[in-house]
Amino acid sequence: MELNDKNILVTGADGFIGSHLVEALVKKGAHVNALSYYNSFNNWGWLEKLENIDCLEDIRVIPGDVRDGHFINKITRGMDVIFNLAALIAIPYSYSAPDSYVETNIKGALNICQAALESGCQRIIQTSTSEVYGSARYIPMDENHPQRPQSPYSASKIGGDAMALSFYYSYELPVIIARPFNTYGPRQSARAVIPAVISQIAGGGKEIRLGNLSTTRDFNYVKDIVTGILQLAECDKAVGETVNIGSDTEISIGELVETIKKLMHSNAMVVPEETRFRPVNSEVARLKCDNRKIKELVGYTPQYTLEQGLAETIEWIAKNLENYKIKIYNV
Ligand SMILES: NC(=O)c1ccc[n+]([C@@H]2O[C@H](COP(=O)([O-])OP(=O)(O)OC[C@H]3O[C@@H](n4cnc5c(N)ncnc54)[C@H](O)[C@@H]3O)[C@@H](O)[C@H]2O)c1
Structure with missing residues (x-):
């Protein structure tokens, strides 16, 4: 399925x-x-700061709430494709x-699926997260890795994914x-963590206040992830499937901080801050993506190395520091 000229x-x-x-x-030429x-x-959030796009002219902004089923029903009419990214995503707040x-x-997620079914929408992309897996029991982690809800956030994402998939099995919703x-x-x-580190350094601090440094993650530059999401949306064979998007690389938070410090020429010291640590059993120790499925389905290949993605992120955060409350722990 092509996305250009589609109502999205x-x-x-x-x-x-x-x-x-x-x-x-x-x-891509989508509406x-x-x-x-x-x-x-x-306030329309980051839509107000889009690059080369006028949010009053080039797109239609609809203020609203995914929790309201009647509202979602109304705005879904006439849509060919829905990307569901609305979520509460902070683990500490959860x-x-x-x-x-x-x-x-x-x-x-239920409201979106129900409305999509009624309006005859051709494709629904539900955004999941690697947090649904919990700490790796083996690496790299493929889509069959067991799920473990180590936080209420993770539990709610497992529930959202399950709800969306149940509409595929029950009603053939795509x-x-x-x-x-x-x-x-x-x-x-x-x-x-990455904006937390960069903003503290860019703000001139001599200390970087952080939580656990030993956990590892598979970090991905947002432009690569967006490419992966779009490739999956266009892929007919992906309907009814759950597909990881990741790089199959792994770095500890400690190593990540050193990489950022080097790129920013900083000698700030890391200072552990109690409130930033997750409860022991809730901490996800290790995540590394097995990306063979998305490679096979759509030929996904990340374009950005960690250093390249970090360099662009550092440049942007340094120019937009007023958006960050550096002195407090942002939950
Ligand atoms: N950032 C990551 O590392 C990451 C990784 C994997 C998956 N995800 C998933 O990607 C999606 C987007 O995450 P993000 O990082 O852009 O987070 P984000 O917090 O920047 O974006 C989520 C958006 O959802 C909106 N939202 C919250 N409650 C809403 C409601 N009731 N009605 C309508 N909109 C509402 C918020 O205004 C927010 O802008 C989420 O589903 C998240 O679970 C994020």
């Missing part, structure tokens, strides 16, 4: 990955309808507000589960 709804379009996806879809989480300030994670990540591993890049919030 992107939920979570106001967020980090969603805003990059909107840019890529406009470039983009961008759901931005409603607030009374009329410890204190799990109810809202269920409402947004599970009920939200659902694809795209499962990115850790993603980073311009516009990511400081709740994530």
Whole structure:
């Protein structure tokens, strides 16, 4: 399926990955309808800072809420494809507000699927996460790796994926589960480790306050992840499938910090901060993606090395430091 000239709804379009996806879809010639989480300030999040795109002219911005089934039903009419990226995604906040994670990540996915079924939508891409696997029991981790909900966030994403897949099995709704591993890049919030490190260094701090340094992750530049999501959306064979998007590389947070320090010519010291550590059994020790399935399906090949992606991210964060509250722990 080609995406150009299609009517496309992107939920979570106001967020980090969603805003990059909107840019890529406009470039492809799609008609983009961008759901931005409603607030009374009329603030459309990162949609207001898109590159080479006027959010008043080139796309249709729809303020709203995925938790509202009636609303989702209305905005889904006439859509050919839906990318569901709306979610609450911070793990620490999920410890204190799990109810809202269920409402947004599970009920939200249900509302999208129900509305898509009624409107005859041709393709639904549900965005999953590698957090559904919990700590690696073997590496690299393929799509058959057991799932372990080590946080309420993870549990809610497992639930959202399951809800979407159940619509494929029960009603033949053309659902694809795209499962990115850790993603980073311009516009990511400081709740994530890479912006947390870069913003503290760019702010001139001599100390970088962090949590666990020994955990490992498979980090992916946002433009690569967006390419993978789009390739999967266009792939008929991916319907009904769950597909990892990752690089099959692994780096510890400690090594990552050293890499960033080198790129930023910094000699700041890492200082552990108690509040930034996850509860022991909730901490995901290791993640590394087996990306053979997406390679076989669509020939996915990441284009950015970690150093290249970090360099672009550093440049962007340094220029946009006013978006980061460096002195506090951003949950
Ligand atoms: N960032 C990562 O490393 C990563 C990795 C794997 C998967 N993901 C998944 O990718 C998706 C996007 O994540 P992101 O990193 O861009 O996070 P993000 O927080 O920047 O984006 C999520 C967006 O959802 C919106 N949202 C929240 N509640 C909503 C509601 N009730 N109604 C409508 N919109 C609502 C928010 O306004 C936000 O902009 C999520 O589904 C996440 O689980 C992210």
